[in-house]
Amino acid sequence: MTASPLLSRHGAVNDSGADAGVALHYGDPVAEQRALAAGRAVSDQSHLGIVTVTGPDRLTWLDSLSTQAIGTLAPGFSSETMILSPQGRIEHVAGVVDDGETTWLITETAPALATFLDRMKFMRRVEVADATADFAAIGEAVSAPAAAGEPPTWVDPWPGVAAGGTTYAADPDAPHPGADRAWRLVLVPRTTLEAEIDSRLDAGWSLVGTWATEAARIAAHRPRASHEVDDTTLPHELDWLRTAVHLHKGCYRGQETVAKVHNVGRPPRRFTMLHLDGSAHTLPALGAPVMNGEKTVGRITSVARHHEEGPIALAMLKRSVDPTLELMVPSDGGPLSASQELIVNADGFSSDRPDKPGPTMRGLMMGKGCAADGGDMT
Template identity: 65%
Template sequence: MSSPLLGRPGAVEASGPDAGVAWHYGDPVAEQRALEAGSAVVDQSHLGVVTVTGPDRLTWLHSLTSQHLSGLPAGTSTELTVLSPQGHVEHLAGVVDDGATTWLLTESAAGLVAWLDRMRFMLRVEVADVTEQWAAIGEPVDAEGEPGGQIVWRDPWPRTAAGGADYGPPDEDHPARPWRLVLVPRSALAQEVAAREAEGARLAGTWATEALRIAAWRPRAAEIDHRTIPHELDLLRTAVHLNKGCYRGQETIARVHNLGRPPRRLVLLHLDGSGHVLPEPGAQVLAGERAVGVVTSVARHHELGPIALAVIRRSVPADETLLVAAQDGAVAAAQEIVVRPDHQPAVRTAPQVTRGLRPPTRT
């Protein structure tokens, strides 16, 4: 469904997974700077919203997914994956519970609801796709919601949660972006955005959010294909708990973590900016003439220039300059390591200490 904010002057609709909301509103660089400065609001109403209600909801989701959800405190944000029996990621969702309802924010609402409905059996749970009733607004804010207030999902990335493990740098050395999603009635979306604009926020599009997300190495559904296991995207930081009971796909999670290393790794690519056309998601990544991976997300950052996330073979040397196929010829790409090729992380078992988030910086 298309957002009413696409009627704003200068609005250009996004494409691909972000279709239905604005890519930008006429000045993407200024929008990106406002978002980075913490003074922007973003229409994220294209995202899916799923609710799970009933007294068994948290223990049920705990038993099905990769996250420890039994006893999740009301108002505390986390995220989960739904895995195949082979450990491949089928769904990625943000999670927050308000004490009566568990809210899931996802890019695959219909598929997630269909799968959850098949798994209900005799438990006291109800699953609903409420995307037509609820819309998400993005804010560059590092805070949970207020008790009794609006439903808020605070992005946990890149804080390594208790029971998680990092496959990249430690939290304090990891680039980050403050980010949360606030759920509002879809009928009130335009008014909620206008209220934030009246308080000084600038309306920004997905060009801005994608540039900052990629710079913070934050994976989304675009980075996932039919072979993806969470280790390859560093999702054991925030979406997988290694010390919980059995769930579908757990054997692969444990085996790769304890005995091996993931076959592929997420990487940030700094692209040669001399051309005018960026590579498209899905473009091949080459080491010489050999295909070693694929670009998953691309953006033009206001400071870093053209950047991309890609998933490549773990065996590719970390210092090798790569090429990315593009319309006007191959584009040179320098790697910035996200998932370390030879890193064997330890499980975080102590309660997590929240650190202040830093915007992404590069030396």
């Protein structure tokens, strides 16, 4: 990805890893986080990928391939969906918004997603394009959809539980830490990126980097594909059935595994928030092991220094780890103690897990017969 022109702004520090090419901060990370929390901030998110799908069959076709029910998505409404492997592992995640003519997919795997979709067209009246070179995303601390005449805008549905979804939260009735986080991505021509951001700065907003946006995301328990997903990740492990999976929409690739884990199984790992020792001056690296004594029980997937909560991290742990344990995470400055805050509950059951099925119903509830998984529909 080409470096953003915003990196030439005063104080800009280039980020690294999945966020390379945009600014980590512009000189004052704490002030930037406060501006974002106050709803008067704009962020350069031009490193994200954008895939477009056009043609009269676009929504029903995408619906048949992915985890969310988007076949009748109305113009201007936002959703989130996944492409799974036949074994139910997460391969692609995309924010979805349609403008009546084009379906816009915001993703961190644009080239691979566009290639996959192009291979799956068959006789459908659709056209797929990786539009990342032509369009860029601008992040705003706003929860409103686009008004008439505004560019395509994706409003983050997290942490709501969409129709057909469910939650693996430890206490589904408790207020969610992400409930007050407003976030949307406005898609603009890449040639107008700086002008669009400057118009917001002229209105009194602040320009903030990924330090601020990532700290807010982590505090909201919001998973991110480039950070939390590995080759074996199931949507259940990340509480991602909230926004990205419809349990009753019918067949799609990986559907059998989704149904089986939800109805009669349990995810092997659980997504967890960690509050790290604030007396240290270092943070653990992404991928750092999470330790219970001498035993590795998980790994750090995201980490940030939050302006109010201090050093925080997201981690993927073995489901069997006692949630009351204080864990340890190595860092360059020495081991850091880490207390757990449950995101996905320790028993591995969703809030609407069905009663134990009988032998006749078990096969139906496990999704047997889904052609997308190679099953026999007869």
